[in-house]
Amino acid sequence: MRESDSLKKAIKILESYRIEPYFVEEMGKIQKVYAKQGVFVLKKINPLHGMDFIRNIQALYQKGYNRIVPIYPTLDGRYAVLYENTLYYLMPWVSSEEKRDPFESQQQLFRELARLHSISAREIKVKKEERTAHYEKTVKELEQEEEFLDEFLEACERKIYMSPFELTFCTYYHTVKQALFFSKQKLKEWHEETKEKEKARIVIVHGKMASNHFVFDEKGYGYFINFEESRIGSPTHDLLPFLARSLKGYLKQSEEVVEWLYMYFKYFPLKEDEMQLFLSYLAHPGNVINTAQRFFQEGKKRNEQQVVQKLQRDYWYLKNTEYLVFRIDEIEKKKKQEEAAQQD
The missing domain is CATH 3.30.200.20 (Phosphorylase Kinase; domain 1)
Structure with missing residues (x-):
């Protein structure tokens, strides 16, 4: 123009x-x-x-x-x-070109996100039948993914010479299966926790939470921008996409991400059922499974080198989320043990 x-x-x-x-x-x-x-x-x-x-x-x-x-x-x-x-x-116009410590900036972002969720939080009624229907539908999908993993592994192992993708998949299979099991287990715990409840907590979700959607003024105060996709939903609808972007790339043990999350939990703690569902979604190895399914469906049309590279990136992401899930689960169990000890 x-x-x-x-x-x-x-x-x-x-x-x-x-x-x-x-x-x-x-x-x-x-x-x-x-x-x-x-x-x-x-x-x-x-x-x-x-x-x-x-x-x-x-x-x-x-x-x-x-x-x-x-x-x-x-x-x-x-x-x-x-x-x-x-x-x-x-x-x-807010200029955010000032040099800032990236770790502290992210901490401030998570603190403000917690305040945003806290101030907008409210409960809505949820029918038990709807919750059960969602649970059964999700469990069925997880079982279908588990069945695909097992059948694809068997098909690969029957071959005298595996392709590079098939060999890589077999190497990753055990880790993927464990992640799927954990995801399913947390989903079951969530259902047990909530099947008799008739309410759920919702908040105003930013919808596009990212580091470049949080700017600072000359006094150092942080402000959210890009609220166009804001909506009403679970607080995890902001957390999960942000973590998905943060955990991509090479293998890393992101202890700083754990600290960012617990900065958020300090000001807006997730309830027991919210944490279980959050961990279920976070642990789910969907990227690896989707890549394996596409490989199986595309047949000779596929580019072997590209899909192997994609599978490797998906595996790195899975291992990065695995570390984060392990740390959160460890911290939450320790907190429960300390609470139980105080009550004795």
Whole structure:
């Protein structure tokens, strides 16, 4: 889009704010607006997500949560402007270029996420039948995955000469099977814990939690941005995707990730059933299983080198999550033992 077109569009949208732009800088999905009144960010959002976005922002403001980069209302009180079938919202430009310690920045992010979840938490009614149906459906899926792993292993071992992928899969099989067993066991514990309960806790979920969606002002205060995909859900819906990105890559024992999580748990502890379900999802070796299933289904169309590399990356991720799951489970068991000892 030519600069003059961007400026014309911005002028039209910003009329609702009585802001007069004199220059607009295109920066990917956002427009940096230089105006007489200051520097702003004009950002567009899919109208399908717009109502949830506005509702969640308003709910957090009403509850006194202010660690969101402010969304400016229009003169008539709207938090977004519909223009050419697209919603636009306005916020101040916050520069976050200051050098900060990455570990401390992540700790602050998790502390603020805990506050966000804590202030928006509420309970909803859940029918026992719905919970049981979800449990039975998930268990059936896990059993089908277990059956596939065993059958694929047997098919590989019947061959005189295995392909590189098949040999690698057989090497990883035991670890994958253990992870699947643990995931299934935690799911069973969750069901036993909740089968008679009729309520569940929900929060406002950020929806795109990432390090670059948490910015700092000149005073060192952290603020969330990119709330477009916010929704109502379990607190783990923010934690799990963030961890999935953090644990990719080479084998590593991420003790710092354990510390980030326990910074979050300090301010927003997961309940017993929430922790069981969280560990079940975190431990599940879905990436490895999906890669093996695609290898089996694609037949001669597959590129052996690429799928072996993909399987290896999936295995590294599984081992990284395995360490994290082990540490959390260890810490939680120790806490229970200490609580029991205090009661004796």
